[in-house]
Amino acid sequence: MSLLGEFGQIGLFLILVALFTITLVLLPIALRYVGLVPRKPSPAKSSTYECGMQTIGETWIQFNFRYYLYAIGFMLFDILAVFLFPWAVGFRGQLKAFGFIVMGIFFFILVVGLIFAWKKGALEWK
């Protein structure tokens, strides 16, 4: 089958998915207009049900902005881990000493980044 044909199948499914979603969203609205769905709100109905708690204050609270520094620091070691896995698998095969040294250099560069963040106080929660 041609490339376009193969993608065509995906396109077909996309159309199906779109139709399905639109129907599910529009169906209750349409039924309500037809009059099949009654709407009679009461205080008991719209109260928080069973396991819910009454909220205190606004939902739009301010998170500590410093959080992003941890996110960046996490990224650093996330990427290190991503590279470490294939390296560890290939280590016993062909990489040998060369692989060890190269990974050491890579590791060193990341550690410099960590020391930098540490010294600059990015790890303190102030």
Add this chain to the structure above:
Amino acid sequence: MNWYLISPQLSLGALALIIVLLDLFLKEKRILGIVSAAGLALPFGFALSLWGHQETILSGMLAVDGFSLFFCFLFLGIAFLTLLYSTDYLPRIPRLHGEYYALILLSTTGFTFLAATGELISIYLALELSSLPLYALVAFLKDEKSTEAGIKYLLLGAIASATLLYGMALMFGLTGRTELSEIAQALAAGGIREPALLLGVVLLIAGFGFKMAAVPFHGWVPDVYEGAPTPITAYISVGSKAAGFAVILRVFYQAFGQPAWLHADWSLTIAVLSAITMTLGNVVAIWQGNIKRLLGYSGIANAGYLMVGLAAASNIGRSGVIFFLVAYTLANLGAFTAIIAISNKIESDLIEDYSGMARRAPALALILALCLISLTGIPPTAGFMAKVYIFSAGIQAGFLWLVIIGVVNSVISAYYYLRVVKVMFLSQPSSEEGVPSSGALRAALAITALGVLLFGVFPYVLLHLAENATLLP
């Protein structure tokens, strides 16, 4: 593999790392500047010892040849001058001086890698390595304008990267290879005649056009130039442009030289873009009252002239581009260096505030005038010879109409360049105070002024080097 072949890039990266580490333990930040500038001797020495090599490494990902080494020297020179003239500006930035030096060095590492790439993925990686530090540097002042410029540069740069990646994906999809030489072989076989190929080429032009500041991908230029710290503006104006042209020269000449119809197509596309770029840059520059914005639009116009050599698609066009880049780099850096010193004193970037500068600071005004004259292309400066070479390459390639537009544009540009000179030399000064400058800044001024004059009077030295650099395998 032979690591020695990429020692200039590796040593430059290591230097940046050392600066980061030193910054943590040193109180006196001036030492970092000295170490950075002196440390550039190491990659310079390595590049010098590699001169004459003609090899590819990492299975074609990087190429060490005259072309990459020539640009390596150019980028090292730019970084050196940037570090020199930054000394007068840095007191205006309250903190993070260590990061400032390290980011400049990292960006230069990216540029030198970019000049040596021979393969699509490494081109993308090198491009990102050079751009990411620049985004941070543009926003370095942390005031309103600088931050806005940084965000604009980051967002538009990300879009340009995406466009470039899309173009590369199409190239890979059509040819099945990422190495430029392999793509060239696949295309030269002539079997690929698809609209997607043209789309890929256009997307690549768009991605690289952002770096070169070519219309219609120039939207970021005026705002970023105005908002960024002036030394960084200077660095971007020459570094980013040189990198853009270096990579597009290699990709288009090496990969898209064959078949003939493809060659004719992209050559004409670039010729038309070139005409639009230089006209828009020059016409809009006339109305600018801020000298940094003026040089921004002048940078767009110069990208237009440079694209004449790119469109000419011949060896002489290529050496013309390289010659022009060096001449433009010297003149532009010289002009910006003078602007840094002057605006430090008068705390304004408006051209009208430069009135009578010739009496307040004769040497600065004279060199600024010399650099602006070189940008206009009046002899005996390097800018004149650069325009002669690049336009003659255009005529040889049959783009007579483009060269005529280029010459008309040069005349238009004389108006706004010489207006600055007129304000400095013929208007009355607002005060009699002199303009102080450090020794490092004066050294940078002297180097650029000498270069502009030297390559204007003895262009053969540089042209010989440029011709050597363009002999690709």
